[in-house]
Amino acid sequence: MTHPRDDRASLRISAPVDPSEVELGGIRGWLFDLDGVLTPTAVVHMHAWARLFAPFLEAHGAEPYRDADYYAYIDGKPRYDGVRSLLASRGITLPEGEVTDAATLDTVHGLGNRKNDAFNQTLAEEGVRPYPASVALLDAIERAGGEVAVVSSSKNAPAVLEAAGIADRFEVVVDGAVAAREGVPGKPAPDMFLRAAELLGLPPEECAVIEDAESGVKAGASGPFALVVGVDRGVGRDALIELGADVIVDELDELIPALERAGEASAVRNDGDPTTPARTTTEEDRA
Known part of the structure; x- marks a missing residue:
């Protein structure tokens, strides 16, 4: 199975990549937009x-x-x-x-x-509650040993994460306040996502961008990221694909089967034993 970004010419509005079939092997970092992706804000x-x-x-x-x-x-x-x-x-x-x-x-x-x-x-x-399907994907990523970050243009991101009860899941948050303080160009430039990958200690080529907004999908598609996931909360599937999304979902738990399949394949490659958990990255590995 080829990774969708290995063959952008194969992506057509009439035939988007099936989220349950997308290849997620090699993706270690997940860069989430906040409003409309993690929370209905x-x-x-x-x-x-x-x-x-x-x-x-x-x-x-x-x-x-x-x-x-x-x-x-x-x-x-x-x-x-x-x-x-x-x-x-x-x-x-x-x-x-x-x-x-x-x-x-x-x-x-x-x-x-x-x-x-x-x-x-x-x-x-x-108040605000996170999307249950988004929390389910976060849980699956945690089980797989992946890294997560929030990348939001809003300066309210920390307050929203706290209100939603998911702030403790994200050690890396690159929001509008961080971008202003560090002089990082906002979306649709890819720089905020690149900064998040850097703070996770991962190359962008090993990170997926998850977005629902036009400017965010453009940002992901213009960078060297492994995958751009478009969450259709109103922009429309065709528009998200035209903007550069590799796969379109209505809810993020649609990616869980592909993530679990990638974890099983990784376990077999690492140990030859599908019952052995896949090796995860440690701080020593990154040093």
Whole structure:
């Protein structure tokens, strides 16, 4: 079985790779987007953006805000880039302002901060639970001895992970705050994923990217990663494949059979005994 990224020309919208048949041998690192992949917070973000832009655009006499605008201009991008992108789509120019701008100011940073206030309020009021299928895949990766990281454009990633009760599963989190502090370009550039692989101590060629957003799939496809998994939460299967995803799933537990098969094959290669657990990487190996 060939790895899907060994033959990109074989990928066609009419025939995506079956998630249960995808080859996962050699993948040691799993780089997860957060909102819409691990937790259903993409919907919270979507509603927060709508609460921001619906009245703003109406007040400026611009074309009304639509849910499709979230996917086209905002989803997966750093917050202020999302503001800039949506404003540009309506031909509206605002002062940049400062990161410390009050949420009441009509600047790029002020609007971004206003959206963040709305998101945090909703998160505090409603809480969030991780997708059960995503937790099932995390459990399977842990059993297989794999490494995991979160790569999110949002600066709220630590708070969301804590609220969802899965923060302790991830020693590596590369979020919007880390990217800003370290000067790492955001999605759709691959740099945030590359940084996460580096922090895991793994080459990107041994890592899989898991994304649901257009900009995130583009980021994964533009890097040297072993696999790009597109999670269809609304972008659409055809669009995700066109953007560069190697395999499309509705839920992440669809990958578990392939992961378990890869683990069994690894055990046989290592020891010739399928009952012996596959050897996992240690800190000494990485030194």
